[in-house]
Amino acid sequence: MTETFKRDPATTAIPGTAQYCTFLVAGLYFGIDVRRVQEVLRSQDVTPVPQAPAVIAGLINLRGQIVPAVDMRRRLGLADRPAQTQSMNMVIRSEEGAASLLVDEIGDVLDVDGAAFEPIPDNLAPEQRELIRGVCKLRDRLLLVLDAERALEPAGTQTGAGIA
Amino acid sequence: MNLVGELVLARNQVLQFNSQREDVALNATSQRLNLITTELQEGVMKTRMQPIGLVWNKLPRLVRDVSHSLGRQVQLEMDGADTELDKTIIEAIKDPLTHLVRNACDHGIESPEERVRQGKPAHGTLHLRAYHEGGQVNIEISDDGAGMDVERLKQKAVEKGLCTVDRISRLNDREALNLIFLPGFSTAKEVTNVSGRGVGMDVVKSNIERIGGAVDIATQPGEWTTVKLKIPLTLAIIPGLVVASGHGRFVIPQVSLLELIRLDASSTGKIEHVHGTPVYRRRGNLLPIAFLSDILGHPATAAETVNIVVLQAEDRQFGLVVDSVNDTQEIVVKPLGKQLKGLAIYAGATIMGDGRVALILDVLGIGRQSGVLATQRETERVGTQRAAQVGQEQQRLLLFRTGAFERLAVPLSLVSRLEEFTQGAIEYAGNHPVIQYRGGILPLIPLDSVLAPGAPDTSLTNDPIQVVVFQDGDRSVGVAVDRILDIIEDSVTVRKQSDRPGLLGAAVIGKQVTDFVDLKTVFTAAFGDWRQTSSQPRRGSVLLAEASTFVRGLLRIELELAGYHVSEAADTAQAMRAMDQGSIDLVLAASNLPDATQLVEAIRRRPGGGTVPMVALTTDSASTLDGFDDCQSKFDRTSVLRSIERLATAVNEPAQRELNMEAR
Numbered sequence: 001m002t003e004t005f006k007r008d009p010a011t012t013a014i015p016g017t018a019q020y021c022t023f024l025v026a027g028l029y030f031g032i033d034v035r036r037v038q039e040v041l042r043s044q045d046v047t048p049v050p051q052a053p054a055v056i057a058g059l060i061n062l063r064g065q066i067v068p069a070v071d072m073r074r075r076l077g078l079a080d081r082p083a084q085t086q087s088m089n090m091v092i093r094s095e096e097g098a099a100s101l102l103v104d105e106i107g108d109v110l111d112v113d114g115a116a117f118e119p120i121p122d123n124l125a126p127e128q129r130e131l132i133r134g135v136c137k138l139r140d141r142l143l144l145v146l147d148a149e150r151a152l153e154p155a156g157t158q159t160g161a162g163i164a
Numbered sequence: 165m166n167l168v169g170e171l172v173l174a175r176n177q178v179l180q181f182n183s184q185r186e187d188v189a190l191n192a193t194s195q196r197l198n199l200i201t202t203e204l205q206e207g208v209m210k211t212r213m214q215p216i217g218l219v220w221n222k223l224p225r226l227v228r229d230v231s232h233s234l235g236r237q238v239q240l241e242m243d244g245a246d247t248e249l250d251k252t253i254i255e256a257i258k259d260p261l262t263h264l265v266r267n268a269c270d271h272g273i274e275s276p277e278e279r280v281r282q283g284k285p286a287h288g289t290l291h292l293r294a295y296h297e298g299g300q301v302n303i304e305i306s307d308d309g310a311g312m313d314v315e316r317l318k319q320k321a322v323e324k325g326l327c328t329v330d331r332i333s334r335l336n337d338r339e340a341l342n343l344i345f346l347p348g349f350s351t352a353k354e355v356t357n358v359s360g361r362g363v364g365m366d367v368v369k370s371n372i373e374r375i376g377g378a379v380d381i382a383t384q385p386g387e388w389t390t391v392k393l394k395i396p397l398t399l400a401i402i403p404g405l406v407v408a409s410g411h412g413r414f415v416i417p418q419v420s421l422l423e424l425i426r427l428d429a430s431s432t433g434k435i436e437h438v439h440g441t442p443v444y445r446r447r448g449n450l451l452p453i454a455f456l457s458d459i460l461g462h463p464a465t466a467a468e469t470v471n472i473v474v475l476q477a478e479d480r481q482f483g484l485v486v487d488s489v490n491d492t493q494e495i496v497v498k499p500l501g502k503q504l505k506g507l508a509i510y511a512g513a514t515i516m517g518d519g520r521v522a523l524i525l526d527v528l529g530i531g532r533q534s535g536v537l538a539t540q541r542e543t544e545r546v547g548t549q550r551a552a553q554v555g556q557e558q559q560r561l562l563l564f565r566t567g568a569f570e571r572l573a574v575p576l577s578l579v580s581r582l583e584e585f586t587q588g589a590i591e592y593a594g595n596h597p598v599i600q601y602r603g604g605i606l607p608l609i610p611l612d613s614v615l616a617p618g619a620p621d622t623s624l625t626n627d628p629i630q631v632v633v634f635q636d637g638d639r640s641v642g643v644a645v646d647r648i649l650d651i652i653e654d655s656v657t658v659r660k661q662s663d664r665p666g667l668l669g670a671a672v673i674g675k676q677v678t679d680f681v682d683l684k685t686v687f688t689a690a691f692g693d694w695r696q697t698s699s700q701p702r703r704g705s706v707l708l709a710e711a712s713t714f715v716r717g718l719l720r721i722e723l724e725l726a727g728y729h730v731s732e733a734a735d736t737a738q739a740m741r742a743m744d745q746g747s748i749d750l751v752l753a754a755s756n757l758p759d760a761t762q763l764v765e766a767i768r769r770r771p772g773g774g775t776v777p778m779v780a781l782t783t784d785s786a787s788t789l790d791g792f793d794d795c796q797s798k799f800d801r802t803s804v805l806r807s808i809e810r811l812a813t814a815v816n817e818p819a820q821r822e823l824n825m826e827a828r
Binding site: 045047048049050051052053056058059060061064065066067068070096097099152153 | 172410412459460461462500502503504509510514515519520521522523
């Protein structure tokens, strides 16, 4: 908690071996660099912000700190979460303070070898392409590595260009 | 501080939890927790308070350096250095304060020679004073220097293209002083390394406003200048009003709040719509209304009662309709993340007692978003269109429709009230429709019958009847129209003058051609020659020399309503004839008459004409003032009237003028 976030080269290039905190969004298996993750919380009270971009689900109270919550389903251009199901909060550190990603389910923390990485398939939807830094072949499934900074930016301001 | 915030929050949650169950032991414990937390919070807040002297300590050195390099002699006096402010605020006011002190040394206090010449002591005095007042800290920076010359400020603002001539001429002294807060404004004759680079007061103002403070200036040319900063005690906690709209709670900062209005089935007032624009009549004035539900984009809830929160943004007011008004609370302001920075309608967020987040509304942003405040600021508007704007004026107009006339306008300043009457309310007196209105009899004039005599009259058959009430002294007339369209603020550009009785001319307003109603005709229809019977005291005769029929018409109404007898003249020859025919107490002459100077000379040459006050009506400042007693913008009717009043009373004193008045 005391460690402050620094954008080191290892997070921008695909590293040798890294730990990823994984989560599920509409059946897609995502990973995020574990050093970016501040904490994981159960469903929180979200105060909606009228007139805000749709990807912003609202604001949550994180022990007195007000943190925006980004709905990852909307951010990825996927269908909304079915009613009655509760989202999980993955609070990540960014240059602008903490932010929460609303995801469906939280998975394990995985050690991933850099050699298992592949470029993003070309036929991925553009909303998803721009947020994904690479695809990692695990033994039984594929792990999509999320670009956390981009996920927090409003949709449409960045394109997926620059990712090999 | 953050830890204490979290503790307070945890305490709030425990209290809430406690209130749901009846456990004596828990109750006692939570009460204790409550007390301790509150004390701790106060204690921590207190440790954050620092005396303002911490910033002031650096000022003697600064003043000495600056005055030395400028060759001034400045004595610094400080009062109230132990006044305490929150640490963050102390930081925030450091730069503005330094700037103001530099300014005072450079612009304010004159050189020793100059001071001695004016009979002041050679050394100037700069006085800093800080004191608590009503939950705020006031900081005053006063110098006994040259003061500020309002006229010079105005002139500078025009030169730099920061403000239009028209607008300048309508500013009062206080407003004109605020010109120095415009970006790019500097009155220093020469740029020094201390100040005068045109970056400064606007930054001071925005810095102070960012921390919720205000800047005020007072000056006496040649004597003193005082800048007063009003600073909140602490940034962290502000009082706010909690309102609800839809399912959400929102907080409105108390500083913007003027009053609360609650309308239910039994109250007389209601929100009315003028061409879709909601307004509320608040003590006789129309207050534009915005709906919070519209702004936030959720469906409006139908309710018996309407809650209007009257807010002040900049210098304008508007009403905001909310679902319910809860209570006032001290709230802790927290910023919104960058994802939400683009939303002008929020100023931040806060955490309520139940641990949930509530958004703080930005009153200015709300006003702009809903259109009740113009989105453009004066400074943005001027400059690009400066030339095009000469001769135009932003003016509030009431638009309505009647019979064959699709779009008619009168200046809103002439309208007393808008009323709706049912058919049954019409009675007839001497075969004229009248209505009992506020204990009197209000004659009703169907506007149709004035504009197009003989045409079938529709406005009186409507139910309810839309009536625009005009007032002249203690007498009113109701003008029945088919429909009130809108209230619009626009510049009036005359395109065409009208020869139809009852119309002054046509202008493009809100991108549509609109006819201006000649109220004189309307009043004549109501009262016969209403001027003669007007109950207002006669105040003298004014000759109005102006080439444009339209402008003459507009001014004539204003002058006659103010009780003057008006003679019109379109050129010098007509003006001289009018001067020959009757005694004229005052001449208003447009400076753009082709031979305005000859007119002045001709009048001045007449026997007794040397004393007739003459007011030039201008559209821009480039006009000459030779021979005139005063100069006013022809579109600023209030100032014209004021000027006339002043000159008329000044001149009426000599006996000769009195004789003239009696002879008439």
